[in-house]
Amino acid sequence: MSKTTDRARDTYHVGNLAPQLISAARSMLEEVGPVKLSLRAVAERVGVSPTAAYHHYANRAELIGHLAAQGFDELAVALAARDRHGPGAETLRQSSLIYFRFARTNPALYQLMFGPEFFTGEMIPALQAARERAFGELRSTMAEVLTCPPDAPDVRRAARAAWSFTHGLASLVIHGVLQVPPNVPEDRFLESSLQGLEHLFAGKGVG
């Protein structure tokens, strides 16, 4: 409540502008969406000139890149908090639910993380690393479930498959293509979708 207004600031130098910009961007992200999030608006929110950000980030892409990296870090932390000691099936379900919940509570951030502004070629190193961290968490989950070494090809395939399913479900729900009925809790919805998969395999499906 000190420097939100136009130019009411006590010190000329702000001090820790970089994290302030990120956090302002983070809070605005869910309001305006990943596309309309503007560097100028973020700077104004912090109470700083539009060009001040350029002394901390190369450009807008780098700023929102760090935002996406923060998202992957939070996702990795959330996934790491899974219960490793239950049966494998439960661990898997739980990780999937954690992933799904993260996407639904941070839809705009999620869309940014997997959005078209970053295709793998041109990513900030921090983002690349954070993404690798999150993916590593998923692979180690799979290794636990399958009781294999985490680099076994089976584990990689399983991780790919489970990630694809959960990511797809989350994306479609966020986009509004699929709807979670209001009275159905998230874990029930996820469970029901998993049953749909099972039905395909068990019945006259893919096998």
Add this chain to the structure above:
Amino acid sequence: MSKTTDRARDTYHVGNLAPQLISAARSMLEEVGPVKLSLRAVAERVGVSPTAAYHHYANRAELIGHLAAQGFDELAVALAARDRHGPGAETLRQSSLIYFRFARTNPALYQLMFGPEFFTGEMIPALQAARERAFGELRSTMAEVLTCPPDAPDVRRAARAAWSFTHGLASLVIHGVLQVPPNVPEDRFLESSLQGLEHLFAGKGVG
């Protein structure tokens, strides 16, 4: 090859500007991506003033909305061309492959179709309809596979699950998170990912 240059046009009225704009937008989309695709650039490509488009589309959102609708229509057509007479498992695989291929051959269009510019609330009716058409194709595929009426809850769940998996896989590949090895054909890659799922269910996985 007639009116691409600055203002070299024989007639003042163009005639069928609307489809020309769409097709120009479509061809530019895969070059610049869904975010950077600008109305002005599209107009310039057609050889027309930046504001000419406003006599055919309300704004940029509506233009790219029709672009996305065209994408869903093409996807629906492609899905409808599946072979309905083989065994159910094969039909399912085939539909999944068609979907996956569509996404990979039109990555930017695909990202636009499922991108954050349209969350279900604010969509052009044409887009809504085209999307429904594509989804309907998926559901009827599932009805064939499970030999159930297409509105059975089992079918809806199965469609949700299969769509989620394929959509997730396609999204992650397009984004670059997952990579299809260059010497592996698409159907092999998809098959391998399906096997990953199967492994989870068959082994000590979800069941």
Add this chain to the structure above:
DNA sequence: GGCCTATCTTAACGTCGTCAAGATACTTAT
């Protein structure tokens, strides 16, 4: 032939990302 209206153009506004140049204040060496 003359009006009507759809179609396209020019002009302009506000916002955006970004660069260049100047103002300010913290840091460090002397």
Add this chain to the structure above:
DNA sequence: ATAAGTATCTTGACGACGTTAAGATAGGCC
């Protein structure tokens, strides 16, 4: 302590963008 040096922030400006308002052009209908 003070002066130099540098990190930090500001002002000013440019081009591209989406969009609106007002004018030019021409095809359709009487």
